[in-house]
Amino acid sequence: MDMKKATTTPSNRNAQALLEKHRSPVPFHEVRTRFLGNIATPAMSVAPLQVIKNLWGGELPAFDSIDEVNELLDALVQGLWNDLTRHQKRGQPFRLxxxxxxxxxxxxxxxxxxxxxxxxGFIEGLFNGEDAIDLPERAHEAVRHLAELRAMMAGICELVSRDPVADDRNQLDITFRHLRELTRIMETEIHEAVLSCTRARRQMLDGIFTEKPTVH
Incomplete structure (x- = not known):
């Protein structure tokens, strides 16, 4: 299966094509998870435009016309970003x-x-550029699990780099089965982090709007 066929919604296809056209240093699969982390983060100062600029190191790439600017922003904000917000619901889990x-x-x-x-990408977005952030307990637990899973993936990459032409089909089959299971665990932990942060942010906003003014 071609990796580019992993996500098939028009918003994803359009966003991916435009990111490639404008030579985004961040690959599409990482942009997806970074945006999802930014959507979920408890930080209240997330600005989608700045998140997009950060894909190119802090400034948008050069454009030939204002239409190109609008096309990119529309694809990334109205398309991809808005599409990812649905994963804040229990019944809409995120898929890698x-x-x-x-x-x-x-x-x-x-x-x-x-x-x-x-x-x-997910951790970068969730922490919103900060070195540390106050997360709800379940999200904190998920981040710890994801760090462990990342270490496992790094170990796999190191093994392949040492033996790039390994051809033991039986061992490769076993490893790929493990990878599929680890991927499911990653997806579960990412979704639980998103749900936990969404609940915490909603509760915080409810507290702000229901707080009674102080009588002087």
Whole structure:
């Protein structure tokens, strides 16, 4: 399966094409998880435009016309960003990028790298550029689990780099089965972090709006 076919909604396809057109240094699969982390973060100062600028190091890329600017922003904000907000619901779990299933050493290395980038993107977005952030307990637990899973993916990448032409089909089959299970765990932990942060943010906002004014 071509990795680009992993997400099939028009908003995803359009966003991916425009990111490639404008040479985003951040790959599409990582942009997805970074946006999701930014959507979920308890931080109240998230600005989608700045998040998009950060994909290019803090400033938007050069454009030939204002129409190109609007096209990119529309695809990333009205399209991809808004589409990802649905994962704040229990019945709409997030899915990581689907990877080639053929058990080869090359696919194994690529699989591990993409998962690392996706996890890094989610944490980058969730922390909103901060070194530390106050997270609800379940989200904090999820972040810890995701860090452990990232270390496993890094270990896989290291193994492949040492033996890039490994051809033990039986061992590769076993490893790919483990990868599929680990991917499901990653998706569960990401979704639980999103749900936990969404609840916490909603409760915080409810508290702000229901707080009675002080009588002087």
């Amino acid at each position: 990028t689907r990877m080639p299933a053929e058990p080869t050493a090359a696919n194994l290395g690529r699989h591990g790298l993409v998962r690392i980038q996706e996890l890094d």
